[in-house]
Amino acid sequence: MKICGPKLSLCGLIISVWGIFQLVLMGIFYYVKSIALSEDLPGVESEGGFESPEDFYKIADRGYIQNAYNCWIAACLYIFTLVISGHQFYVNSRSSMNM
Amino acid sequence: MGSFFRSEKMFLCQLFIQPEAAYSSVAELGEAGSVQFRDLNADVNAFQRKFVNEVRRCDELERKLRYVEAEINKENLHIPEIEDLPNAPNPREITDLETSLEKTENEILELSQNAVNLKSNFLELTELKYVLEKTEVFFTEQEGINGTDSLTRALITEDSSAQATNIRGRLGFVAGVVPRERVPAFERMLWRISRGNVFLRQAELDQPLEDPSTGNQIYKTVFAAFFQGEQLKSRVKKVCTGFHASLYPCPSATTEREEMVKGVRTRLEDLNMVLNQTQDHRHRVLVSVAKELQNCMVMVRKMKAIYHTLNMFNLDVTKKCLIAECWVPVRDLAGVRKALAEGGRASGSSIPSFLNVIETSEGSPTFNRTNKFTRGFQNLIDSYGVSSYREVNPALYTIITFPFLFAIMFGDAGHGLILTAFGLYMVIEEKKLMKQKSDSEIWNIFFAGRYIILLMGIFSVYTGFIYNDIFSRSLNIFGSSWTIDGYNISDIQGNAELTLSPYTNFAKFDASPYPVGLDPVWQAATNKIIFLNSYKMKLSIIFGVAHMIFGVCLSVVNHIHFKKSINIILEFVPQILFLLLLFAYMVAMMFIKWVIYYPQETVDCNNETVTCTQDVLDVIRYGPSCAPSVLILFINMMLFKSSPPTGIGCQEFMFDGQDVIQTAFVVVAVLCIPVLLLAKPLYLLCCGRSKKSEHTSENGDVNQGLELTPEMVDTPSPSPAHAEHNEGDNAVGEIFILQGIHTIEYILSTISHTASYLRLWALSLAHAQLSEVLWTMVLSIGLTGSADGDAQSYVVGSILLYVLFAAWAGLTLAILVMMEGLSAFLHTLRLHWVEFMSKFYEGAGYVFQPFSFKIILEGEDVVED
Numbered sequence: 021m022k023i024c025g026p027k028l029s030l031c032g033l034i035i036s037v038w039g040i041f042q043l044v045l046m047g048i049f050y051y052v053k054s055i056a057l058s059e060d061l062p063g064v065e066s067e068g069g070f071e072s073p074e075d076f077y078k079i080a081d082r083g084y085i086q087n088a089y090n091c092w093i094a095a096c097l098y099i100f101t102l103v104i105s106g107h108q109f110y111v112n113s114r115s116s117m118n119m
Numbered sequence: 120m121g122s123f124f125r126s127e128k129m130f131l132c133q134l135f136i137q138p139e140a141a142y143s144s145v146a147e148l149g150e151a152g153s154v155q156f157r158d159l160n161a162d163v164n165a166f167q168r169k170f171v172n173e174v175r176r177c178d179e180l181e182r183k184l185r186y187v188e189a190e191i192n193k194e195n196l197h198i199p200e201i202e203d204l205p206n207a208p209n210p211r212e213i214t215d216l217e218t219s220l221e222k223t224e225n226e227i228l229e230l231s232q233n234a235v236n237l238k239s240n241f242l243e244l245t246e247l248k249y250v251l252e253k254t255e256v257f258f259t260e261q262e263g264i265n266g267t268d269s270l271t272r273a274l275i276t277e278d279s280s281a282q283a284t285n286i287r288g289r290l291g292f293v294a295g296v297v298p299r300e301r302v303p304a305f306e307r308m309l310w311r312i313s314r315g316n317v318f319l320r321q322a323e324l325d326q327p328l329e330d331p332s333t334g335n336q337i338y339k340t341v342f343a344a345f346f347q348g349e350q351l352k353s354r355v356k357k358v359c360t361g362f363h364a365s366l367y368p369c370p371s372a373t374t375e376r377e378e379m380v381k382g383v384r385t386r387l388e389d390l391n392m393v394l395n396q397t398q399d400h401r402h403r404v405l406v407s408v409a410k411e412l413q414n415c416m417v418m419v420r421k422m423k424a425i426y427h428t429l430n431m432f433n434l435d436v437t438k439k440c441l442i443a444e445c446w447v448p449v450r451d452l453a454g455v456r457k458a459l460a461e462g463g464r465a466s467g468s469s470i471p472s473f474l475n476v477i478e479t480s481e482g483s484p485t486f487n488r489t490n491k492f493t494r495g496f497q498n499l500i501d502s503y504g505v506s507s508y509r510e511v512n513p514a515l516y517t518i519i520t521f522p523f524l525f526a527i528m529f530g531d532a533g534h535g536l537i538l539t540a541f542g543l544y545m546v547i548e549e550k551k552l553m554k555q556k557s558d559s560e561i562w563n564i565f566f567a568g569r570y571i572i573l574l575m576g577i578f579s580v581y582t583g584f585i586y587n588d589i590f591s592r593s594l595n596i597f598g599s600s601w602t603i604d605g606y607n608i609s610d611i612q613g614n615a616e617l618t619l620s621p622y623t624n625f626a627k628f629d630a631s632p633y634p635v636g637l638d639p640v641w642q643a644a645t646n647k648i649i650f651l652n653s654y655k656m657k658l659s660i661i662f663g664v665a666h667m668i669f670g671v672c673l674s675v676v677n678h679i680h681f682k683k684s685i686n687i688i689l690e691f692v693p694q695i696l697f698l699l700l701l702f703a704y705m706v707a708m709m710f711i712k713w714v715i716y717y718p719q720e721t722v723d724c725n726n727e728t729v730t731c732t733q734d735v736l737d738v739i740r741y742g743p744s745c746a747p748s749v750l751i752l753f754i755n756m757m758l759f760k761s762s763p764p765t766g767i768g769c770q771e772f773m774f775d776g777q778d779v780i781q782t783a784f785v786v787v788a789v790l791c792i793p794v795l796l797l798a799k800p801l802y803l804l805c806c807g808r809s810k811k812s813e814h815t816s817e818n819g820d821v822n823q824g825l826e827l828t829p830e831m832v833d834t835p836s837p838s839p840a841h842a843e844h845n846e847g848d849n850a851v852g853e854i855f856i857l858q859g860i861h862t863i864e865y866i867l868s869t870i871s872h873t874a875s876y877l878r879l880w881a882l883s884l885a886h887a888q889l890s891e892v893l894w895t896m897v898l899s900i901g902l903t904g905s906a907d908g909d910a911q912s913y914v915v916g917s918i919l920l921y922v923l924f925a926a927w928a929g930l931t932l933a934i935l936v937m938m939e940g941l942s943a944f945l946h947t948l949r950l951h952w953v954e955f956m957s958k959f960y961e962g963a964g965y966v967f968q969p970f971s972f973k974i975i976l977e978g979e980d981v982v983e984d
Binding site for chain 1: 592608612895902903914924925928929
């Protein structure tokens with residue numbers, strides 16, 4: 021079954037390989053609470069500030085864990101994309117061989 | 120590798136070849152591909168040359184081969200590529216080749232002609248068949264009306280019906296086929312000429328018909344025009360021919376028509392069979408030709424190239440031998456001798472050909488032997504200007520400096536990795552990619568520069584680690600050397616920003632700096648850009664000045680090689696002094712500032728109420744608050760000005776006696792300018808005479824060399840291009856003007872070029888900021904999505920991340936890698952061409968173009984594509 025052409029499937033292949041590598045790594049870095057990624061946490065920019073440091077750490081830790089899982093889920097989605105575009109690439113290369 | 124330092128040594132040689140051995144010798148030389156022939160008959164018209172007939176025959180052969188190739192392509196047949204190229208054929212074989220090609224061409228021509236005839240026949244029959252089939256409908260309708268008419272009429276009166284048939288009997292018609300796009304005009308024309316008395320019926324053909332000669336698909340319409348009277352008939356026929364309508368006889372009786380259709384159908388079937396057989400035959404012929412085609416093509420091209428080269432040769436007066444002049448790289452001389460011997464043996468000639476090296480002062484071509492790795496870099500240099508003969512070749516240094524300066528601007532490990540992956544792919548798959556020749560110009564450019572791209576990628580990864588940037592995020596591999604100290608919780612809660620002092624947060628703990636590159640703490644700092652600007656600006660000036668000093672030093676190698684050692688004193692020394700005393704001194708100040716100033720425990724002595732003891736002041740003297748600005752110091756040095764120190768306890772200069780040294784430096788540097796301006800012209804004026812006499816003795820040498828070989832004296836003087844260049848005759852004024860221009864250019868350019876290296880900082884700043892913006896504007900949104908923590912937020916968050924990551928990756932590739940990469944590449948190219956090469960490079964040479972079959976065949980392939 022052919023859905024996308026050779027160029028789109030190649031593009032999907034490259035982006036998903038890149039995505040899997042980067043998102044898995046980013047997930048690990050979020051999981052170990054890397055400071056470099058602390059700017060992109062959900063919830064830490066809240067309006068009223070925080071009552072106490074413990075409060076802040078609670079929110080930040082939750083954000084780290086959530087982002088780690090988000091990254092890993094997105095990486096899984098890219099594995100799915102990789103499989104689809106790999107299949108499409110295979111189909112395309114076979115059909116061009118037949119011609 | 121020694122040859123890459125400067126272009127190879129060349130000899131101008133004369134070849135004496137027996138006419139019967141000439142062809143095979145040149146064929147051998149073409150295979151070897153290391154000789155550039157000079158045209159000795161430049162003033163002779165192309166049609167008056169010796170081998171013009173042979174060239175023409177080859178041209179004719181080539182034309183035939185191209186025709187056959189076009190026919191094969193029309194048939195969509197694959198022309199097999201040949202692995203090993205055949206040698207140039209014997210001159211005798213040309214006739215065999217001619218006859219066999221003639222035969223093939225005629226066969227194909229005949230077949231095509233036959234096919235066209237058969238096809239037009241087929242077309243006519245098909246059209247006739249359609250006419251008969253379609254008009255059938257018109258007639259049945261007509262007769263239907265007729266029938267009912269006569270029936271009703273007959274009931275009333277016999278007489279009128281007879282009259283009616285009488286009238287109808289004289290109704291004539293023509294039937295035919297006309298191209299569909301002409302139908303409306305055709306219809307209108309018929310209506311006009313008959314004043315509406317012609318009745319036109321038409322039916323469109325569903326299937327397109329094939330034009331026999333062009334093979335185009337044409338849509339046509341069957342028509343039948345009914346009219347009354349002979350005059351109208353002839354008019355209608357004229358209109359039909361005018362509209363290129365083909366008319367077909369169509370009997371009016373139904374039975375006759377049916378029979379005719381049957382006949383046409385059987386004829387069509389027969390014709391179809393014949394057509395298929397011709398097609399098969401043609402296919403077979405073309406397949407067999409296709410196997411040999413590439414082989415023939417190569418042979419004919421080689422033969423043509425040989426005769427073309429032979430046309431450049433001179434004939435000896437005794438007509439006993441051909442004389443050729445050529446440039447040969449010294450390293451290939453033995454190979455050329457061997458090729459000549461080989462050629463002589465192949466032709467069975469008794470007298471060997473021989474080679475005579477002639478001394479010449481004429482400009483030799485520049486030949487840098489390259490391999491697949493160095494070719495890309497050599498091309499970068501050659502596109503600015505081919506280096507003069509035996510001049511220092513900057514391509515050697517470009518291999519490292521080019522990727523490095525690029526990487527300074529493109530410093531991001533993530534983007535560098537992408538570039539490396541791309542370059543690595545092209546290098547590893549090199550052989551496979553080389554085979555599938557691509558038409559895409561952009562791809563070919565990338566592929567030709569694959570090693571440059573690979574090196575640029577690797578160097579960018581390195582600078583990325585130094586800048587600690589990977590997709591604009593920092594890596595904290597070794598742990599930041601800064602410690603947060605002196606702030607309590609309320610400070611952190613009360614302030615949006617807090618200052619980390621170099622002393623209290625770094626030096627107090629005896630911390631050593633971050634081992635590699637930038638400390639990751641800077642990523643979170645709001646003054647990151649301010650810090651990076653000063654750091655990167657200094658870096659670019661340091662690298663720029665080093666690059667320029669290196670360029671100026673390379674000119675020494677040129678001076679020594681061209682035996683102009685006096686230029687070292689008169690030109691190089693003042694040039695390098697100027698550069699060193701002003702700009703290298705500025706670089707030195709940067710290093711001094713980095714080394715001697717260090718974070719100290721400070722007391723604010725500027726405050727009136729505090730009294731500082733001498734001990735404290737000594738400490739403060741080398742503290743960060745007292746570090747003077749290098750730029751201000753440099754400007755003051757040039758203007759002989761002084762500015763007060765920045766605060767109490769500070770000093771204007773970094774070390775004692777700096778002001779004296781600076782004044783001395785400026786004075787010496789300024790004194791270099793008149794030396795540069797006047798020394799060389801004055802020297803030339805004084806010593807001009809002795810140089811001239813040297814020159815004439817050199818001329819005598821050439822003549823002597825010629826007289827040693829008696830046969831050669833008779834030969835006409837090699838070429839008008841032998842003119843000697845006379846350096847000594849230049850007018851005094853001209854020398855002064857030239858030197859003046861050079862001096863002004865050098866002095867001004869050292870200043871402007873130093874500033875020009877700041878583009879290294881500017882582009883790297885732009886790159887870092889752009890990638891930062893892309894991260895915060897695109898990927899951040901996906902990361903900071905929702906904070907609920909329930910299952911739904913995971914689903915939404917991860918899908919958002921999935922989509923935004925794809926967008927971020929696409930934009931990263933398009934903007935940061937492609938666009939920024941290209942702009943950094945261009946700026947690097949400029950830094951090399953203008954800032955670096957202007958210091959020593961003349962670039963007035965011309966490139967060595969050897970007579971080589973390989974280059975000729977490859978070149979033609981490119982033209983065909």
